[in-house]
Amino acid sequence: MDDRTPQLPFEAEFSPDKLRLARCAAGFTLADLGNLLGVSRQYAHKLEVNAVPSPAQIELLTEALGVTEEFLSSPRRGSVELEQCHFRSLRASTQTIKKSIASQVELFELLVNELEQEVDFPPVGFNPFETPLTGDDVIEKAAEGFRRDLSIGIGPIANITRLAESAGVLVVNLADADDRIDAFSLFNKRPLIVRNTAKDNPCRHRFDIAHELGHLVMHQGIETGCRATEAQANQFASALLMPRASFGGEFPSMRGQYLNWAALGELKLRWKVSFKAIIYRAQTLNLITQDQARSGFTYLSRNGFTKREELDEHIEKEAPSLVQRAVDLLDHATWRRILKSAGLTDALVKERFMLKVPVSPLALVT
Incomplete structure (x- = not known):
């Protein structure tokens, strides 16, 4: 694999900060990220600084980290500091x-921010x-x-x-x-x-x-x-x-x-x-x-x-119930809109935050 990477143009729709956030949330090291993409640790580091991943790499990242392409292409608007x-x-x-x-x-707060547009806590x-x-x-x-x-x-x-x-x-x-x-x-x-x-x-x-x-x-x-x-x-x-x-x-x-x-x-x-x-x-x-x-x-x-x-x-x-009750109030279309805005996936919400998510009517029929 050629580790040479394109420099990140000013207009590029990719957020290295959001990649770093998703990687840390998943518990991945830079070496883990390199192994996932089949590249060196140094290349993985460049992706979190000034390089743009290829479409194939984006697909690998979203699947492994539980986030969407929209998540990786939007700026990190705030961070949870230790x-x-x-x-x-x-x-x-x-x-x-x-x-x-x-x-x-921080990922959970992205979800909550979107939920609060629909539900009053x-x-x-x-x-x-x-x-x-x-x-x-x-x-x-x-x-x-x-x-x-x-x-x-x-x-x-x-x-x-x-x-x-x-x-x-x-x-x-x-x-x-x-x-x-x-x-x-x-x-x-x-x-x-x-x-x-x-x-x-x-x-x-x-x-x-x-x-x-x-x-x-x-x-x-x-x-x-x-x-x-x-x-x-x-x-x-x-x-x-x-x-x-x-x-x-x-x-x-x-x-x-x-x-x-x-x-x-x-x-x-x-x-x-x-x-x-x-x-x-x-x-x-x-x-x-x-x-x-x-x-x-x-x-x-x-x-x-x-x-x-x-x-x-x-x-x-x-067991906590407040956030789950908020999710339960949503129809499937609203839930999809919230997930899209937060840039998260059903799998991440279910596996990381242990929440049950709305399913589509077609899924119920199936």
């Missing part, structure tokens, strides 16, 4: 993984908390203020995902996201939370959503990812899911120096949080001592309850 994003991730996660997730979210129902985060009590008040904004009282939250969506937050699944990323949030035109479906733990998912709500409420305009901001979001999640005004009164008395695990099980099922989260919260509220909390964590570890816990199977696995 400093805008709140990642709930393990330390092992890399910038490459985060860029891939951010690129997938709920307005954002909470206010940013702008008081300096100087201590735990301030964060408690931020969580209590969020509950007041949404008029949900001080009892258990039956479905935190549905609550977030009712507050105008779009929650989206990303299929097969790297398991080193737990969750992700962003507030551009509207707040958005990404869930990683690779981890199958209902209590962990609920806490992740509450954690990301903490970022959206407390950290607008603040770069997160450090220990301090992560601890603040964790504290917000605990306070949101287990309000001090009510949770403390339900926490069971100790059996001497030992936790009452049977009663804690009932508490877990009522509040839909993990044993680990219950123990942390009890220690934060001074309901148990540090030594008693340490003993509880040791018990959980000794019994293999680090990733999955007893009674998890009795807690509902939450």
Whole structure:
């Protein structure tokens, strides 16, 4: 293969930036792109700088990346930058993984922008908390203020995902996201939370959503990812899911120096949080001592309850529904128009964002 490439004319209808976006969203490296096209990595790099792919290469790119020719021929009008994003991730996660997730979210926002031309999503129902985060009590008040904004009282939250969506937050699944990323949030035109479906733990998912709500409420305009901001979001999640005004009164008395695990099980099922989260919260509220909390964590570890816990199977696995409901309102012709404008394909929307898409009447007959 001759790696010499034509230089990109000023008028050419090809966007190297959009190719880079689609490649990152698909998790492809430049070497992967070269292998796809049967060219060198250097040639692939030129395509993202100042070269124009051939029609045959365009066909290969659209099929592999899940985008259309229109997508690759339209300018990139905005980008999701990492400093805008709140990642709930393990330390092992890399910038490459985060860029891939951010690129997938940028594609999702293209779809949402088009959906909003047809469907009215709920307005954002909470206010940013702008008081300096100087201590735990301030964060408690931020969580209590969020509950007041949404008029949900001080009892258990039956479905935190549905609550977030009712507050105008779009929650989206990303299929097969790297398991080193737990969750992700962003507030551009509207707040958005990404869930990683690779981890199958209902209590962990609920806490992740509450954690990301903490970022959206407390950290607008603040770069997160450090220990301090992560601890603040964790504290917000605990306070949101287990309000001090009510949770403390339900926490069971100790059996001497030992936790009452049977009663804690009932508490877990009522509040839909993990044993680990219950123990942390009890220690934060001074309901148990540090030594008693340490003993509880040791018990959980000794019994293999680090990733999955007893009674998890009795807690509902939450799933987002707001965007799917918006898609379900559309007829096939409108859906085709939205896809065309976004430059995405049915396959990408179904496989990446785990959404069911409208089918044509002819397909139903067939």
